[in-house]
Amino acid sequence: MVERIVCGNVNCYIVGKRGSCSLVDTATEKYFDRICRRASELGVKLIVLTHCHYDHVAGAARLADALKVPIAVNSADIPFLFNYEYVRMEADTFTGRAMLWMSRRNIKRRIPAFSPSVELCDKLDLTAFGAEGEAYALPGHTPGSMGVYYDGALIAGDAVSNIFTACRAKSYYDKEAADASYRRITEDERITTIYPGHGRPIYVKRDRPAMIPVNKSDEKAYL
Numbered sequence: 001m002v003e004r005i006v007c008g009n010v011n012c013y014i015v016g017k018r019g020s021c022s023l024v025d026t027a028t029e030k031y032f033d034r035i036c037r038r039a040s041e042l043g044v045k046l047i048v049l050t051h052c053h054y055d056h057v058a059g060a061a062r063l064a065d066a067l068k069v070p071i072a073v074n075s076a077d078i079p080f081l082f083n084y085e086y087v088r089m090e091a092d093t094f095t096g097r098a099m100l101w102m103s104r105r106n107i108k109r110r111i112p113a114f115s116p117s118v119e120l121c122d123k124l125d126l127t128a129f130g131a132e133g134e135a136y137a138l139p140g141h142t143p144g145s146m147g148v149y150y151d152g153a154l155i156a157g158d159a160v161s162n163i164f165t166a167c168r169a170k171s172y173y174d175k176e177a178a179d180a181s182y183r184r185i186t187e188d189e190r191i192t193t194i195y196p197g198h199g200r201p202i203y204v205k206r207d208r209p210a211m212i213p214v215n216k217s218d219e220k221a222y223l
């Protein structure tokens with residue numbers, strides 16, 4: 001099961017089997033009720049943060065408290081909790097620069113403090129924490145960007161964007177790393193659907209030479 005919870009322009013996901021699943025990203029506190037209700041119904045055991053940008057993690061503290069579950073994150077992103085300018089973000093397209101400009105005020109907001117207790121690293125098996133799936137390193141958008149792989153699905157955080165078209169992270173601190181992470185996803189033949197941090201899921205068509213992601217139309221999301 002992958003359930004998308006649409007929180008404004010950010011997606012959170014509940015991934016795994018009912019009773020042994022993780023909540024991937026938490027959006028902001030504004031969406032607390034909606035996420036908390038669904039996470040309780042589905043039996044979330046772990047909160048996984050794809051990266052520590054305000055719009056993805058500001059709700060983490062309150063949700064971890066309410067659900068009584070640990071928070072998993074890659075430690076390379078921890079400095080964002082204390083210093084929003086930890087790394088300088090850049091973009092190479094008009095849309096990317098426009099989005100960066102629009103998110104500048106949000107990025108500067110202070111993230112409510114939380115204490116992560118699980119260090120995410122590549123291929124970390126989440127069953128050890130009661131949730132199905134494994135961690136998937138995707139550095140580039142931020143130094144500690146991570147995804148979650150589960151049964152053909154990749155929750156990609158901001159390593160993949162699907163705002164207008166499906167593409168590599170529109171903004172990044174390290175373009176080469178972001179390109180390499182995107183390449184890793186497109187070359188991983190296990191992945192059939194990519195779930196981005198912003199925008200609709202992407203179905204990966206493997207019968208085309210370039211493996212062009214296309215919009216998946218039959219997705220059910222929790223709105």
Ligand SMILES: [Zn+2]
Nearest residue numbers: 051053141158
């Ligand atoms: Zn981000």
